[in-house]
Amino acid sequence: MKxxxxxxxxxxxxxxGGLADVIGALPRALKQAxxxxxxxxxxxxxxxxxxxxxxxxxxxxxxxxxxxGQYCGIEQYDDDGIPVYFVDNEFxxxxxxxxxxxxxxxxxxxxxxxxxxILPEIGFKPDVIHCHDWHTGMIPLLLQDTYAHDPFxxxxxxxxxxxxxxxxxxxxYAVFGELLGLDNRHFTNEGAEYYGNVNFMKAGIVYSGKVxxxxxxxxxxxxxxxxxxxLDGLLxxxxxxxxxxxxxxxxxxxxPNTDKTLHTRYKSSLAKKRENKTAxxxxxxxPVSVKTPMIGIVSRLVEPKGLDLVVRVLDELLYxxxxxxxxxxxxxAGYEDWFRQAAYRHPEQLAVQIRFSEALSRNVxxxxxxxxxxxxxxxxxxxxxxxxxxxSVPVVRETGxxxxxVQAYNEYTGEGNGFSFAAYNAHDMLHxxxxxxxxxxxxxxxxxxxxxxxxxxxxxxxxxxxxxxIYEELKG
Numbered sequence: 155m156k157x158x159x160x161x162x163x164x165x166x167x168x169x170x171g172g173l174a175d176v177i178g179a180l181p182r183a184l185k186q187a188x189x190x191x192x193x194x195x196x197x198x199x200x201x202x203x204x205x206x207x208x209x210x211x212x213x214x215x216x217x218x219x220x221x222x223g224q225y226c227g228i229e230q231y232d233d234d235g236i237p238v239y240f241v242d243n244e245f246x247x248x249x250x251x252x253x254x255x256x257x258x259x260x261x262x263x264x265x266x267x268x269x270x271x272i273l274p275e276i277g278f279k280p281d282v283i284h285c286h287d288w289h290t291g292m293i294p295l296l297l298q299d300t301y302a303h304d305p306f307x308x309x310x311x312x313x314x315x316x317x318x319x320x321x322x323x324x325x326x327y328a329v330f331g332e333l334l335g336l337d338n339r340h341f342t343n344e345g346a347e348y349y350g351n352v353n354f355m356k357a358g359i360v361y362s363g364k365v366x367x368x369x370x371x372x373x374x375x376x377x378x379x380x381x382x383x384x385l386d387g388l389l390x391x392x393x394x395x396x397x398x399x400x401x402x403x404x405x406x407x408x409x410p411n412t413d414k415t416l417h418t419r420y421k422s423s424l425a426k427k428r429e430n431k432t433a434x435x436x437x438x439x440x441p442v443s444v445k446t447p448m449i450g451i452v453s454r455l456v457e458p459k460g461l462d463l464v465v466r467v468l469d470e471l472l473y474x475x476x477x478x479x480x481x482x483x484x485x486x487a488g489y490e491d492w493f494r495q496a497a498y499r500h501p502e503q504l505a506v507q508i509r510f511s512e513a514l515s516r517n518v519x520x521x522x523x524x525x526x527x528x529x530x531x532x533x534x535x536x537x538x539x540x541x542x543x544x545x546s547v548p549v550v551r552e553t554g555x556x557x558x559x560v561q562a563y564n565e566y567t568g569e570g571n572g573f574s575f576a577a578y579n580a581h582d583m584l585h586x587x588x589x590x591x592x593x594x595x596x597x598x599x600x601x602x603x604x605x606x607x608x609x610x611x612x613x614x615x616x617x618x619x620x621x622x623x624i625y626e627e628l629k630g
Contacts, residue, residue, distance in 0.1 A: 155625055157184060157191040158280040161270045162262070162289035163191060163252060164238070165469055165620075170252050171454070172401070172532035172536045173287055173317050176368075179404040180621070181236050183614035187622050192278060194269050196247045196261075197240035198344070205231060209240060213275040219260070220333045226268045228275055240585035241268045259325030261560060262354070263333045265293040267300075274306055282625045284313045288323030289513055290360030292334060295346060299336050311570025311628040314362035314622075316355065317375050318533050319383050320458065323354030337406045348384070359388060363628045365396045366621075368534035369555030373398030381531055399621065400558050401529050401534040403543065408516075410544050415513040416520050420545075422608060424601060427520060427545050434521035438505035440478050446596045448478045449587070450522030450546060452515045452537055455493070455508075460528030460551060465492055466580035472503045475591060482507045482518055519544035523600075524590055528575075528583050532556050538572070542607030547600075548572040549590055559612070563593065563603050 161167055165178030181191045197206075209229040216223040227242030241247070246261040255261065272295065273279060285293045293342060294312040301307040330336050330352035341347045346357035350550045359365050367373050375381040377390040381422065411421045417433035420426035426443050435442045481493050481504070490508050498504040507514060519525070525541035527550045536554030538548040550556040552574045563570030573590045575582040593599050 155282070155622065155629070156278070156280045157181075157189050157563070157625065158269075158273075158278070158283045159191065159193045159286065160266075160283060160290040160293060161193070161195060161286040162265075164195055165529055167195065167205055167238070168198050168252060172534070175244045175402055176317070177286060177538055179402065179614050180618065182404075183402070184621065185236060186615065187618045189622065189625075191413075192237045192239065192280075193237045193274070194241065196265055197227070197242040198252060199250060201254070203242075204601070213237075213272070214526050215268075215271050215275050217264055217271050218335075219264050219267065220335070222475050224264055226264075226271060228272050229563065230276075239272065241265060241272065243268075250315075259329040259352075262289045262323065263292065263329050264295060266290060267334070269293055269300055270296060270307070281312060281629055282311045282313055282565035283451070284315065284363070284571040284621075285358055285362065287317045288321055288358070289353055290314075291323060291354035291356070292346075294361035294363075295336065295340060295360075296334070298339060298490060311625075313364045313366060313624060314358035315368040316359070316365065316376070316533070319355070319381070319385065319407045320369075320531075322348075322356065322383065322385070324348055324351050325354070326351055356385060356388065358392070359385065359392065364624050365389075365392060366624065367396065367398050367557075369400050369558045371557040372531075372533045372554040375531070375554060380449040393536040396623065397620075398558075399617050400555055401536060402617050403539045403541075403612050405543070405613045408540055408543050410454050410520055413510070413516055413520070414514045417517065418520075420454050420520075422605065424545070424604065429578035430517060430520040434480065434517055437480070438480065438503050438507070439501075440480075446476055446478055447523045447591055448480060448521060448525045449526050449549075449616075450541070451479065451481045451483070451526050451564045452518050453481075453483045453485075453527070454486050455483045455489035457486070458530045458532075459485075460578070460583075462629060463528045463578070463580040463583045464526070465489070467584045468496060468504075469499070471584060471587065472500045475588070476484075477591065478503050478505070478506075480505045480518055480522065482509070482511065482514055484508055484510055499629065515546070516540075519546050522546045523594055524549055524587070526587070527556060529553060530578060537557070537610045542571055542610055543612065545604045547590065547603055547607060549583075549587055550574050552576045559610075563606075565599070568602055569606070571603065 229240040418429035532554040560572040
C-alpha cells in the first residue's frame with residue numbers, strides 16, 4: 155500500500171498543536187504495518203536549520219495559481235526511513251509562524267495544488283492520499299476536477315481526517331474560482347460553497363472517499379448542532395463514510411524510563427516519580443513537600459480548553475485544600491493575566507508559567523499527581539495520554555477523546571485510570587477533583603490507579619491497523 159500524508163505541520167519539524175504530533179508519529183506505525191508511506195509539508199522559515207541542512211533538493215516545478223505560475227521547489231528529508239517532502243516557496247512560507255496571515259487561503263490553495271503537482275516529479279503515485287485538516291481539504295476536489303484528465307492521477311483514492319472541526323478554512327470565492335480555477339458546478343450547497351464562501355474542510359468531507367476523525371465519541375458529537383459548527387447536517391448525512399479512530403502517542407519519545415529531560419527517570423516507582431515533584435517545586439519556587447498533591451495543567455489558554463471552569467473555582471480549591479497547582483501554557487491575554495494574578499494571590503500553592511516549553515511540559519507530566527483537562531470539547535486530546543504515560547492521573551470532562559481514553563475509577567472493581575465529570579459545570583469539576591484527592595491520600599489505591607494508567611496501551615499500532623483497514627476498503 156502506497157500512502158502519501160499531506161499536512162500543514164509535523165513533529166519534529168514544525169509544531170503548533172496536536173496535529174503535528176499525529177503526523178510525526180502515525181506514519182511510523184503505518185510503515186511498521188507494511189505501508190510504503192511518504193509525507194509532504196510546506197517548507198516554513200521556522201523549521202530548524204538542523205533539519206534544513208540535511209534536506210536534498212530533488213526537483214522543482216511550476217504551480218498554476220490563477221494566471222500565474224508559482225515556483226515550487228521540492229526538498230527531501232529522510233526521517234528514519236520515511237521520505238518527507240517539503241514544498242519550497244519563499245513568498246508563501248518564508249515567513250514567521252505557520253498560520254494567521256491574511257492570504258492563508260491563497261497560501262494553502264498553492265500548497266494543495268503543489269501536493270499533486272510534485273508527484274510526477276518525485277516519481278511516486280500513491281494508492282491513497284491522506285489529507286489532514288482544512289489546510290489540505292481541496293486536494294480531493296482537485297483530483298476530481300482539475301487533475302481528472304491526466305492518466306497519472308487515475309485511481310488515486312483520498313481519505314480526509316478532521317482533527318478539529320472548529321477551524322474550517324473559510325475564504326472568499328476568489329480562492330475557489332480565480333486562484334484554483336475550479337468548475338462552478340462544485341460551488342454549490344452540496345459542494346464546497348459555504349454561505350457564499352469556499353470552505354476547505356467542507357470540500358474535504360464531500361469529495362474524499364472516506365472521512366475519519368480522531369475519536370469515536372467526537373465522530374458522534376460533530377453530528378450534533380452543539381459540536382458541529384455548521385457542518386453537523388453534512389456530517390449526519392454521510393453515514394458510515396465517517397469513522398472515529400483514537401489518536402495514539404509516540405511511546406518511544408514519551409517514556410519516563412528514558413526521557414532525558416526529566417530530573418529523575420522512572421519506570422513504575424512512585425517514589426522515583428515524586429523526586430520529579432520535589433525538583434519542580436524547587437525550580438518553580440513552591441514549598442517542597444513530597445506529600446502535597448500537585449495538579450498539573452499543560453494547555454493552550456483558550457476558552458475551548460474549559461478554563462472558565464478553572465477560573466470559577468480555583469480560589470475555592472486552593473483556600474480549601476492542601477494542594478499545589480502548576481499551569482503551563484500561552485493563549486488569550488485575559489486568561490494569561492488571570493492566572494498571573496491568581497499566582498500572586500496564592501504564591502505557595504500556584505505556579506504559573508506563561509510560555510511554551512516542551513521540556514517543562516514533560517517535567518509537569520512527571521511531577522504532577524493529577525492532570526486537569528476540563529475541556530469544553532476535545533476531538534481526541536493527547537495531553538491526557540501523556541499524563542497517564544508519566545503516571546499523572548487525569549481529571550477530565552466526558553467529551554470527545556477524553557471520554558474514549560479516560561475510564562473513571564471504580565472503587566468497587568478497582569478498574570479505571572482517571573476521574574471524569576459529564577456536565578460543563580465548575581462545581582462538578584471541583585467535586586471530582588476533591589474525590590480524586592481523597593483517593594490520593596489512600597496510597598495503595600492511588601498506586602493502583604496510577605498503574606492502571608501507565609499500563610494502558612496508547613501506542614499508534616492499534617490505530618494504524620484501523621487506518622490500514624480503511625485504505626484497503628477504498629482500494630477494494
